[in-house]
Amino acid sequence: MIKKVYYALLDLITFGKGIPVVINNFKVRLPARYYKYFPKNYEEENFSFFKEHCKPGMITLDIGAHFGLFAVFFQKSSGGAVYAFEPTKETLKIFKETVAINKCRDKVHVVEMAVDKEPGSANFFIHSTVGGRGNTLVQDAKLGMTSSSYEVKVTSVDVFVKEKGIDADCIKIDAEGAELGVLKGAAETISKRRPIILLSIHPEPIQSRGDSLTEIWNLLEQYQYKVLLDGKEMDRNSFCNATDLFDVHLIPR
Numbered sequence: 323m324i325k326k327v328y329y330a331l332l333d334l335i336t337f338g339k340g341i342p343v344v345i346n347n348f349k350v351r352l353p354a355r356y357y358k359y360f361p362k363n364y365e366e367e368n369f370s371f372f373k374e375h376c377k378p379g380m381i382t383l384d385i386g387a388h389f390g391l392f393a394v395f396f397q398k399s400s401g402g403a404v405y406a407f408e409p410t411k412e413t414l415k416i417f418k419e420t421v422a423i424n425k426c427r428d429k430v431h432v433v434e435m436a437v438d439k440e441p442g443s444a445n446f447f448i449h450s451t452v453g454g455r456g457n458t459l460v461q462d463a464k465l466g467m468t469s470s471s472y473e474v475k476v477t478s479v480d481v482f483v484k485e486k487g488i489d490a491d492c493i494k495i496d497a498e499g500a501e502l503g504v505l506k507g508a509a510e511t512i513s514k515r516r517p518i519i520l521l522s523i524h525p526e527p528i529q530s531r532g533d534s535l536t537e538i539w540n541l542l543e544q545y546q547y548k549v550l551l552d553g554k555e556m557d558r559n560s561f562c563n564a565t566d567l568f569d570v571h572l573i574p575r
Contacts, residue, residue, distance in 0.1 A: 340423035346370075348395055351423045353416055360391060367552065368520050369395065371571045372492065375518045376400050381489055383479060385437045385504060386496030386522075388413060390420035390430070396492070397426045404429060405486070409436040409446050409474040410457045435475045437482075439503040446474040458498035462530040478507030494520040499527025502538050505545075512545050519547070519572035525565050535562045547572045 340351035345360055346369040352359065372395070382396040387406035397404045408417050414434060421430045436446060436459055448457050448470045461471075483490055490511050497504050501523060511517070525535060539561050542549060549556045550571040561570075 340419070345391070348398070350391065350394055350398075351420075352389070352391075353419045353423070356389060356416060359389065364391070365569065367571075368392070368494075368569060371518075371520060372396065373399060375492070375573075377491065378402070380491035381405070382492040382494065383407070383482075383490050384494045385479075386494070386498065387417055387432075388496070390417040392494060393417075393430050394420060394424045394426060396494075397429045398424070402429070402491070403431065403488070405431045405433055405482070405488070407433045407435055407437050407477075409434060410448065411472070413457070433477075433482075435477050436500075437479060437497065437504050437507065438476050438500055439478060439507040441475075441477045441481050443473050444476050445471045447471045458500070458527060459503075460499035460527045460531045479504065480507055480510045483511055489515050490517050491515065492518050492520070496522040497524075499524050499531050499533075501528060502531075502533040502541070505538065505541055509545075512547075516574040518574075520569065521572055522567065522569050523564065524567055535564060542572065546575045548575055 340353050341357035342349060342351050343357055345362055345364050346366050348369065376399050378400060379402040380400045381402050382400065382404045384393045384396060384404055384406040387393050387408040390406065393404045393406040406417070408414055414432070418432055421427055421432065436444060438444065438459060444459055445461070446457065446459060447461055479490065479493065493508065495501060495504050501521065523535070528535065539558055549561060550573065551568065556570065
């Protein structure tokens with residue numbers, strides 16, 4: 323109750339414009355209730371990778387946009403459009419607020435859909451805490467979620483870019499176990515456009531879905547991408563035998 327009053331007062335004092343914070347030297351405003359949510363060095367490697375490869379006007383797909391931190395960062399850094407996918411109802415409210423208070427609603431397009439191999443609909447499983455990491459298309463993902471779920475619309479990268487008539491210069495994928503499906507559904511885009519890709523790997527949910535790290539590795543080899551972890555190229559063995567969450571950066575060969 324005290325926290326609710328505190329954040330309500332913060333909202334009032336700031337006229338609903340959020341609290342300015344600095345994350346990895348990037349200045350951003352966050353909704354008052356969540357301004358302490360991210361540490362100052364949050365996913366520093368992903369910020370650095372995007373900065374290194376950022377080009378003016380590039381178009382980015384943010385799959386698993388969460389509160390919108392990366393969506394705003396991508397847009398402000400490149401000046402280009404961002405299409406950010408987030409199917410979680412409660413998270414969407416915060417995401418839209420983040421976009422609004424950072425004044426980039428004209429360039430950050432909020433897409434209330436999940437992304438997978440092909441379009442349709444699916445059950446989406448929800449973490450018990452608003453903003454909790456683990457909202458996923460994978461029923462037995464072992465990510466600390468409750469049994470609650472609801473139906474969401476699903477698209478694929480290839481279908482979406484065709485419908486919108488856009489290209490994709492960068493794709494961020496944080497799909498909590500649906501990584502293989504997202505990559506398969508982006509085959510044409512990856513082949514034609516050769517985007518850089520920020521990919522979060524969730525070994526347990528991937529396995530729960532019946533997919534494997536080996537299948538992902540083989541697909542990335544087929545796409546002719548090199549896989550970087552902490553700036554160094556990974557080999558098949560270290561990638562396929564990983565058991566904990568890790569982020570990799572994909573660059574076309």
